[in-house]
Amino acid sequence: DAGVIQSPRHEVTEMGQEVTLRCKPISGHDYLFWYRQTMMRGLELLIYFNNNVPIDDSGMPEDRFSAKMPNASFSTLKIQPSEPRDSAVYFCASNFRAQTNTGELFFGEGSRLTVL
């Protein structure tokens, strides 16, 4: 398997622009997580899905952030409008829930966002 695939790897945009980050989880995984990493706050869980349904979005910082999972193989994280403080590395991770599942997460390589 190719692993969790994220795009774009790098995005530079100007304040006020819309940003869309994309994630393809590992085939067969039914949980998908979006994390954000900054030097100041470390790695924060933003939202996670189970079987394409958002389960907990309490980590989403503001209404400017939204996430969707239209099918089992694709998710987006959208920021509109973007602000400089949104600059961070955004990670997508996936795993599957099974009887013996340990909760191990498989991470993508991240999308580094810079908002000028």
Next chain:
Amino acid sequence: SQQGEEDPQALSIQEGENATMNCSYKTSINNLQWYRQNSGRGLVHLILIRSNEREKHSGRLRVTLDTSKKSSSLLITASRAADTASYFCAPMNSGYSTLTFGKGTMLLVSP
């Protein structure tokens, strides 16, 4: 979910030396996982130790768990420059839950 606290925040050693990182957590767990993050990359799962285990080995990695002290340690033996990375612990509560990460230990291994 609960967050683990890694200690020290940064560790600098020479190649061939051993590196020890510690993790503390607050409430009972089902298992505890360690992850590595190389610069500019995503986190990679290293090893998992269950709450009924006290020690586990994987190659040059040795993990211990003391549930009475709510702490774990990760030992990397005979470190290499390629071990330079940030290391995170992630305690998992009983029952399925999300993983929450601390700020990690940044390990620098110099040749």
